[in-house]
Amino acid sequence: MALVVATGLAFFFGKGANGWGSIAAAEIGQLAELRLPRIGVALAAGAMFGVCGTLLQRMTTNSMAAPEVIGVSGGASLGVLALFVVTSSIDRLSLAVAASVGAFATLALVMFVAGRQRLSPEKLLLAGTSVTTLASALAALALASGDPRTDFLLAWLSGSTYRATPTQATAAAAVTILLLSVAPLTIRWLAVLPLGETVSRSLGLGVVAVRAILLCLIAIPTAVATLLIGPLSFVGLMAPHFARMTGFRRPAGEIFASAFYGALILIAADWTGRTIIFPWQIPAGLLTALAGGPFFLIAMSRSR
Template sequence: MPAAWILLAVATVVSLGLGSVHISPGEILTILSGAGEPGPSDTIVWDVRLPRVLLALLVGSAIAVSGVLLQTVMGNPLADPGLTGVTSGAAALVLVILLAAPTYHSMIPVAAFVGGVVAATIVYALAWRREGIKPLNIILAGVAVNALAGAFIAFLSLRYSERLPAAIQWMNGSLAAKSMSSVWMILPYIVIGLVVSMLCVRSANVMRLGDEVARNLGEGVNLTRILLSLVAVFLAAIAVSAVGIIGFVGLVVPHIARMIVGSNHAVLIPMSIAVGALLVLISDTVGRTAFSPTEIPAGIIMAAIGAPYFLYLMRRQGAR
């Protein structure tokens, strides 16, 4: 596991140095330590690149852990905040504020959480059967919720078309033009969510064994499912509130982390934090450098990576 964190640290330094103005890793370390004389590179690092790098790290870790918890709770390896409608539900209410009530900008994290909870509740209600939640029903319910939220987003886009340009980057999962204020807005929420997720390790490990075994071990299955789901929705919604929809992170990262450290949540969650942060950081860095001067939002890069992987997982699940 230390190797993952070392790789993340290296990727962070490299990302800070890449762009229209190249800055060497040594100079980056000097700037971050404050040891050198202030210059133009300091402004580029501190005011332009560092905020979006920190956002990538925070958002990636939050969505990844959200995916881990949702897959555990739903017993479905295909579950993630995007496919289950959580992110689209959160995005729909955030757009209400961005387009219809911009004066309430400070309420965006709360609106995102409420939208995510509503979407998750609908998915659970549609997927639940007397024998429990069926994995296929979750995907179908998620498709329905995504379609409903998408229709609402389309209505808002038409109704407030004059304000839409300001929200387009956000809708595509872009980290461009972000300042430290965006980082400070979500930092306490994500730290709280990640800490709570680590406190839920035992419950998550028990739920992984199935409802019947969990009950025999004295776990309150329904209450635990609700609590873990709320933590997952909270993390995904806060990430959406900051940068919009970045899909497939919550799907891909848990599988990668399990291949590295196994299914014990005591190590799976920290590994998912590192891998999720790394994946979103790489996506954002590629998006802003590979096609310069055009910048591709991280959400689009992740969709290009995650969609084929999702089809692979669907095929593998269907073959079983």
């Protein structure tokens, strides 16, 4: 219900030149072209980050794990930065290709490094964190260069829906539906893995194969969401915690609750960022981190 209300507010209500108000019937068609793609991308990307956060936290038994920690988002950033270096003409197709190549090259590297230790959660997170740190440093270097093209790069790195299109919203919705269809098939794995590797093996679980499958299931939607909205942080960390704090502790319930929470967080952040300092806008990623961090800390301090 909260998600329905937030989506309705994001579309029908906002701030304009005449102050706060709802859109008139005559404006619906015109504003739908602008708002619906942003709403669709925010909902789908938030749901993907939320589900992937749940899968990763249960796979690694680490409540601080988030999708961007495995390095896929950082790899996408590295791919985009490489594109900025090698060419001066950048369009949507080249950007998508560069980010995809960077994301999956990073995934292969992380799996290779961690594979020498049977894809242990510790090695996965350490390898992913190293890539993410490198990508952040290179992004800061690129932004400090003064290149005029970095305006677009800054918006993408901040996690924004500014350039969302109907095609992107449709693709994001399709990937989200596919993820929500496949993720429940991993429920038994997600229930057994937190018991430890020894117990998992005694129950007949092929731990290395299961981790590899889960890692791919996490990485692909994370890469898609990153391509669409940027290397957004914090949503994949917050959503699973909110799901557990509100009573969804079994794998199946936590998966779908995290999807709803992730979508709710991102759609609320996008709408607030669009209206709070109108006519200027705040990227959803920055607003999520600025507002979500303190709220998350307060909620965690009050939980048992």
